[in-house]
Amino acid sequence: MATHLDFHKRDAEAAEILDGPGLLASQVRDSVGDLDRLGAALGWTWLAVRDAADFASRQGLERLRVLDIGTGAGNVPLALARWSRRSGVELALVALDINEAMLTVARASCSGYPEIEFVLGDALALPFADRSFDLVLCQGTFHHFAPEAAVVLLAEAARVTDRRLLVTDLRRSPLLYAAAWILLHLVVKTSITRHDGLSSIRRAYVPAEMLRLAHTAGLSGARLGLTLHFRQRLEWERP
Numbered sequence: 001m002a003t004h005l006d007f008h009k010r011d012a013e014a015a016e017i018l019d020g021p022g023l024l025a026s027q028v029r030d031s032v033g034d035l036d037r038l039g040a041a042l043g044w045t046w047l048a049v050r051d052a053a054d055f056a057s058r059q060g061l062e063r064l065r066v067l068d069i070g071t072g073a074g075n076v077p078l079a080l081a082r083w084s085r086r087s088g089v090e091l092a093l094v095a096l097d098i099n100e101a102m103l104t105v106a107r108a109s110c111s112g113y114p115e116i117e118f119v120l121g122d123a124l125a126l127p128f129a130d131r132s133f134d135l136v137l138c139q140g141t142f143h144h145f146a147p148e149a150a151v152v153l154l155a156e157a158a159r160v161t162d163r164r165l166l167v168t169d170l171r172r173s174p175l176l177y178a179a180a181w182i183l184l185h186l187v188v189k190t191s192i193t194r195h196d197g198l199s200s201i202r203r204a205y206v207p208a209e210m211l212r213l214a215h216t217a218g219l220s221g222a223r224l225g226l227t228l229h230f231r232q233r234l235e236w237e238r239p
Helices: 025-041 044-059 075-087 100-109 147-160 174-187 191-203 207-216
Strands: 063-069 090-097 116-120 133-139 161-170 223-226 231-237
Touching: 025 044, 025 075, 025 100, 025 191, 044 063, 044 075, 044 133, 044 161, 044 231, 063 075, 063 147, 075 090, 075 100, 075 116, 090 100, 100 116, 133 147, 147 161, 147 207, 174 191, 207 223, 207 231
Parallel strands: 063 090, 063 133, 090 116, 133 161
Antiparallel strands: 161 231, 223 231
């Protein structure tokens, strides 16, 4: 467990099974289902919706253009679509992922919500024009990228937002690792989820590293906030 690991340095070698080839569709579906339930139980999905709702309210927006980078199973777009229907804010949301198997699961879970468009694409070369979206989200995906690639991702995300960029992710720590080990072994039955959840923490950045990457990407004025949900949130708004 955590006592045998060094959390002072990001473990770039901690591979995640879902990132690799050869998985059955049922394995992908079961694992991302686990992740969605964990995200909902820990409040991560709710936080994403709250951030979007607060932003739309502050900006006085009646129509919100959103890009979700690394959408996975589409739980955040689905929650945002349900919020928009309740709130009356018109939503045009693009959910992007580089993994076709993930998008297949996401399309199925979000059927009946035509306001969500699914795009197979690379976060490091976003297929969108400059300033195409009011809000760009990257939820729980940032740790997948090595520092050089993470800088490119941030620059690309900033390029396509007209107003606001919000990146939330795990923050590396032995406390989180120990808590996650217990939680994953108590409530998650899928071995892939248990493995990948712990690998994600080892691959995650600490706040100082996140800010350094943002500054390297040219995101002047980027701010970092911490939450009680073992998350860190990087915020940037276009001047």
